[in-house]
Amino acid sequence: MxxxxxxxxxxxxxxxxxxxxxxxxxxxxxxxxxxxxxxxxxxxxxxxxxxxxxxxxxxxxxxxDRAGLVWALIDEREQRFQASFLSGPPPVGPGAPPADRIRAFLRGLVDRIVDQHDLFLLMEKGSPEARFTGPYRVYHTHLAALLAQARPETDRHYLADALLAAANAHLVRHQREERGMTVEAIKDGLSELSDAVTRPAPSARGHAASG
Missing domain, CATH: 1.10.10.60 (Homeodomain-like)
Structure with missing residues (x-):
């Protein structure tokens, strides 16, 4: 292969x-x-x-192809990033509540994209086969597992895709260059989004309070 x-x-x-x-x-x-x-x-x-x-x-x-070479170019830093959320210290690593880990992961992902922005832009220009495998597959699997813990009643696979769609290289570039947003502001926005996604539904909160 x-x-x-x-x-x-x-x-x-x-x-x-x-x-x-x-x-x-x-x-x-x-x-x-x-x-x-x-x-x-x-x-x-x-x-x-x-x-x-x-x-x-x-x-x-x-x-x-060019996408394969791009994977190789990002490999070393990517492995370090993956190690941070798979086995590193909390909140991004194990030991923190799933909602906190999701928030920390997304903030770390923005830093990861900015670190090698041009290469992430190239990956996103590739075929769907190239774009949605590699790191994306790892990110999606990680988020889906955490979402299953934080919101077991939801479609964790769809929500993982939705969160990752808000943290892509082309959008980050647009937000920084066209909207004048800082990296910190982008991360804060993703934190709000992840908090909204992982917040229990009203019925679930009411059930927990009555119990």
């Missing part, structure tokens, strides 16, 4: 030959340099191959 579909799960290794590992690292370093010099929109696998002095076929076999 092509490596572009999803990031490796935390704790899993991807064995590869020494020469393949060297080529992979060389390609990634060249891609990072090209993005720094020209911007992410100009990233071309053919040009990366020439600059890295490897065959074009090597790049396409290793990464599949």
């Amino acid at each position: 092509c490596g572009r579909h999803l990031l490796p799960l935390l704790g899993q290794s991807q064995p590869e030959r020494a020469d393949a590992a060297r080529n992979r690292q060389k390609i990634i370093e060249v891609a990072f340099r090209m993005i720094a010099e020209r911007g992410a929109d100009q990233l071309s696998l053919d040009e990366v191959a020439r600059a890295a002095c490897v065959g074009v076929g090597t790049v396409y076999r290793r990464f599949g």
Whole structure:
């Protein structure tokens, strides 16, 4: 299966030959340099191959397409982010109430997007197959599990999609550049949204009070 579909799960290794590992690292370093010099929109696998002095076929076999290369570029920081909400300290990690963890996760996700904004924009321009696998799949699974605890009566999968739709790179760019919002204001807005989503329904609150 092509490596572009999803990031490796935390704790899993991807064995590869020494020469393949060297080529992979060389390609990634060249891609990072090209993005720094020209911007992410100009990233071309053919040009990366020439600059890295490897065959074009090597790049396409290793990464599949531009989205696959983008996954590789975000992988290290993404793994650290995933570790923070899967096994890190509360409130983003285990040990806090699910509503608090959802709020902390969304705030952390905004910081994560801003940290590598150009690469997240590129991922969102990819095919649905590329956009809704990889990190998105991990985020959705995590949110859906927390929503099942906070609001077991709701459709947790839909609500996870809805929360993630409010925290995407294109919207964050629009909010910052067109509306003049600060990163902190965006995070505060997402906190209000997550609080509204995780707040028990009136009937549930009344039942709890009467009990």
